[in-house]
């Protein structure tokens with residue numbers, strides 16, 4: 041893929057429009073297509089975004105599902121969002137139907153297309169999208185725990201007084217309540233995070249709770265989260281378009297756990313190129329096994 045790629049965003053609500061705006065600022069796509077079942081929503085968002093066109097070489101316009109199916113990258117944000125106190129998994133019934141409709145309406149798909157799932161519950165919807173699309177699994181993945189990991193690095197940066205991008209730490213597993221922080225292999229400059237006195241003194245359970253509940257807190261305060269995910273998705277699109285091969289925690293099929301959730305992967309122009317085989321502690325693995333079994337049992341109802 042080269043500069044000039046066409047990106048479609050399905051679902052032009054808060055998340056879709058924020059991603060479109062972040063992509064405009066990045067200037068790496070020639071065109072962004074916004075698609076939504078509510079025509080007025082798309083028209084309003086396209087008009088609003090057009091007022092920012094003077095800062096970018098990227099054009100934003102409304103598009104059809106069929107056009108989206110021929111793009112290079114499709115970001116799927118269409119779906120219901122959580123109400124205050126509601127879990128992501130509780131959205132599955134509504135969002136399964138929407139995903140089924142969206143993928144069916146985009147067919148026939150460009151065989152090289154990349155589907156990036158954002159709507160929740162993202163891990164389960166990613167597995168379903170892999171099946172519904174019939175595409176190779178490396179081309180269909182979810183934003184997963186990239187956002188949770190960004191939240192974690194922000195927290196640790198303030199604890200350690202070190203730049204976020206120097207902190208190699210991941211939230212893994214479900215983008216949801218059963219996520220885990222992989223403390224065992226987190227490091228800064230090659231020094232294990234667990235060897236820093238500031239981290240030894242941290243209440244790690246409280247940190248895990250704070251990270252896992254941050255979305256709930258934002259939703260309670262303002263009804264939805266969208267800027268964080270827009271930042272994440274725009275950098276993922278950049279990584280694909282520019283074949284940057286960054287390592288990111290994304291939702292993909294993980295053989296060891298026989299389920300789709302997040303592990304660190306290498307992301308390039310073809311999608312997911314490799315899953316990094318990380319060394320986790322037995323306790324971390326046990327938590328992931330529990331999480332996988334819950335996710336698999338929900339998935340089994342739909343595929």
Ligand SMILES: NC(=O)C1=CN([C@@H]2O[C@H](COP(=O)(O)OP(=O)(O)OC[C@H]3O[C@@H](n4cnc5c(N)ncnc54)[C@H](O)[C@@H]3O)[C@@H](O)[C@H]2O)C=CC1
Nearest residue numbers: 051052053054055076077118119120121158159160264269
């Ligand atoms: N993976 C992540 O880290 C994050 C995921 N999300 C998820 O993103 C999704 C969207 O959230 P918001 O944008 O805040 O919701 P929103 O309600 O603002 O927008 C959803 C949009 O989807 C559209 N839509 C519904 N059915 C459709 C269909 N069949 N085809 C095309 N468009 C359709 C609606 O018309 C609406 O414009 C939610 O599921 C939310 O949980 C939100 C933040 C972070």
Ligand SMILES: CC(=O)C(=O)O
Nearest residue numbers: 128160187255265269
């Ligand atoms: C809503 C959601 O999934 C998040 O902000 O993490």
